[in-house]
Amino acid sequence: MYALEARNLVKSYPNVLAVDNVSFGVREGICFGLLGPNGAGKTTTVEIIEGVTPATSGEVYYQGEIAGRRFREEAGIQFQNTALQDNLTVMETLIMFQTLYDRQAHLDDIIEACSLGELLSRDNRKLSGGQRQRMLLAIALVNKPRVVFLDEPTTGLDPQARRNFWQLVQRIQNDGTTIILTTHYMDEAHVLCDEIAIMDEGKIIASGPPDELLQERYKGLIIELPIDNVKDDLAGIDHQTIEDLGIVEVLTEDIPGSLAALTPHLFDANRIKIRQANLEDLFLDLTGHSLRT
Numbered sequence: 078m079y080a081l082e083a084r085n086l087v088k089s090y091p092n093v094l095a096v097d098n099v100s101f102g103v104r105e106g107i108c109f110g111l112l113g114p115n116g117a118g119k120t121t122t123v124e125i126i127e128g129v130t131p132a133t134s135g136e137v138y139y140q141g142e143i144a145g146r147r148f149r150e151e152a153g154i155q156f157q158n159t160a161l162q163d164n165l166t167v168m169e170t171l172i173m174f175q176t177l178y179d180r181q182a183h184l185d186d187i188i189e190a191c192s193l194g195e196l197l198s199r200d201n202r203k204l205s206g207g208q209r210q211r212m213l214l215a216i217a218l219v220n221k222p223r224v225v226f227l228d229e230p231t232t233g234l235d236p237q238a239r240r241n242f243w244q245l246v247q248r249i250q251n252d253g254t255t256i257i258l259t260t261h262y263m264d265e266a267h268v269l270c271d272e273i274a275i276m277d278e279g280k281i282i283a284s285g286p287p288d289e290l291l292q293e294r295y296k297g298l299i300i301e302l303p304i305d306n307v308k309d310d311l312a313g314i315d316h317q318t319i320e321d322l323g324i325v326e327v328l329t330e331d332i333p334g335s336l337a338a339l340t341p342h343l344f345d346a347n348r349i350k351i352r353q354a355n356l357e358d359l360f361l362d363l364t365g366h367s368l369r370t
Contacts, residue, residue: 078140078141079102079103079104079105079138079141080103080104080105080106080139080140080223080224080255081102081103081126081137081138081139081144081224081255081257082100082101082102082103082137082138082139083099083100083101083102083122083125083126083135083136083137083138084100084135084136084137084138085098085099085100085134085135085136086098086099086100086122086125086126086132086134086135086136086137087099087132087133087134087135088118088121088122088125088130088132088133089133094279095118095121095279096118096121096122096125096132096279097118097278097279097280098135098280099118099122099135099276099279099280099281100135100281101274101281101284103224103255103257103272104255104271104272105253105255106250106253106254106255107250107255107256107271107272108246108250108255108256108258108269108270108271109255109256109257109258109270109271109272109273109274110258110259110260110266110269110270110272110273110274111123111257111258111259111273111274111276112259112260112261112263112266112273112274112275112276112360113275113276113277113364114277114364114365117276117277117278117279117364118276118278118279118280119259119276120228120259122276123226123228123257123259125137126144126226126257127152127154127226128144128148128149139151139152139224148224150178150179150180150220151180151220151222151223151224152222152223152224152225152226153217153218153219153220153222153224153225153226154217154225154226154228155210155213155214155216155217155225155226155227155228155230156213156228157228157229157230157232159213159216161201161202162201163202164200165200165201166197166198166199166200166201167193167196167197167198167199167201167204167212168197168198170201170212170216171184171187171188171212171215171216171219172184174216174219175219175220177220178219178220180220180221181219181220181221182218182219182220182221184219187215187218187219188215190215190218190245190248190249191211191212191214191215191218191245192211192241192245193211193212193215196208196212205238206233206234206235206238207234207235207237207238207241207242210230210231210234210238210242211242211245213230214227214230214242214245214246214249218249222254223253223254223255224254224255224256224257225249225254225255225256225257226256226257227246227256227257227258227259227260228259229259229260229261230242230246230258230260231243231260231262231265232261239262239265243265243268243269246258246269247269256269258270263355263356263357263360264355264356264357266287266356267287267355267356270287271286272284272285272286272287273285273286273287273290273356275359275360275363275364277363277364282363282364283359283363287356290359291354291355291356291358291359294354294359294362295328295353295354295358295359296328296330297328297329297330297331297332298328298329298330298332298351298352298353298354299326299327299328299329299351299352299353299354299358300326300327300328300329300332300335300336300339300349300350300351301324301325301326301327301349301350301351301352302324302325302339302343302348302349302350303323303324303325303348304318304320304323304324304325305323306343306344306345306348307325307342307343307344308342308343308344309342310342311325311339311342313338314327314335314338314339314342315327315328315329319361327339328354332351336349
């Protein structure tokens with residue numbers, strides 16, 4: 078039995094099918110990432126599951142039953158943007174949100190888990206980006222949720238704050254909480270998610286553990302070089318040119334042979350980069366390299 082399951086979700090608007098018969102299950106205690114480019118339907122899908130947006134058709138199941146009051150009591154949500162009451166301290170804000178629930182966690186535990194001890198008397202308007210995200214995570218935990226939704230939780234944070242937040246998420250998951258994550262950072266998804274689903278045009282186009290998806294699609298390593306380092310035609314060499322990124326990529330299981338074939342066509346062999354395929358490669362190959370608005 079899944080902790081959370083979406084069955085045949087559809088959301089249609091006039092002239093737009095935002096979510097097209099989407100189904101997936103989230104196992105208890107994992108971090109599940111829902112990924113996709115702008116306009117793919119992932120935000121609408123998550124909002125349907127959260128109960129924020131009604132589905133045109135389909136059902137959401139929690140612990141084997143249609144999601145209802147029990148789900149609302151046992152779910153926590155960290156929205157990307159949350160309007161908070163002015164002139165309240167961090168502690169007062171946590172207490173205010175906790176009173177909205179019959180099911181309540183111990184605030185001392187949340188404060189420790191989210192590293193808020195030194196910020197409790199501070200006005201919530203005077204927090205840095207990373208501090209505010211920690212407080213918003215704490216708010217999502219005040220009802221001792223069994224499942225937590227994190228919507229783009231590290232957008233706008235510096236690299237150090239992002240990694241600190243990752244540690245908080247991993248700590249929460251280690252306590253047995255199921256996590257649903259949406260993010261545009263592929264490195265974040267790879268680090269945090271046990272399983273992912275990639276959406277495009279309202280449908281799920283790939284799903285599974287990140288490493289398994291990469292192993293299925295990419296055999297070997299990627300040779301990467303700048304377009305302006307290529308001095309003539311690469312005809313006869315299997316490659317792809319990614320104009321938007323200004324690079325040429327060669328996927329190969331024979332690194333020495335591919336390097337020998339490439340080198341005569343390059344201005345500078347020292348500008349070659351050899352790397353493993355990552356989740357960003359998979360995401361872009363499946364959804365395209367052009368900008369979505």
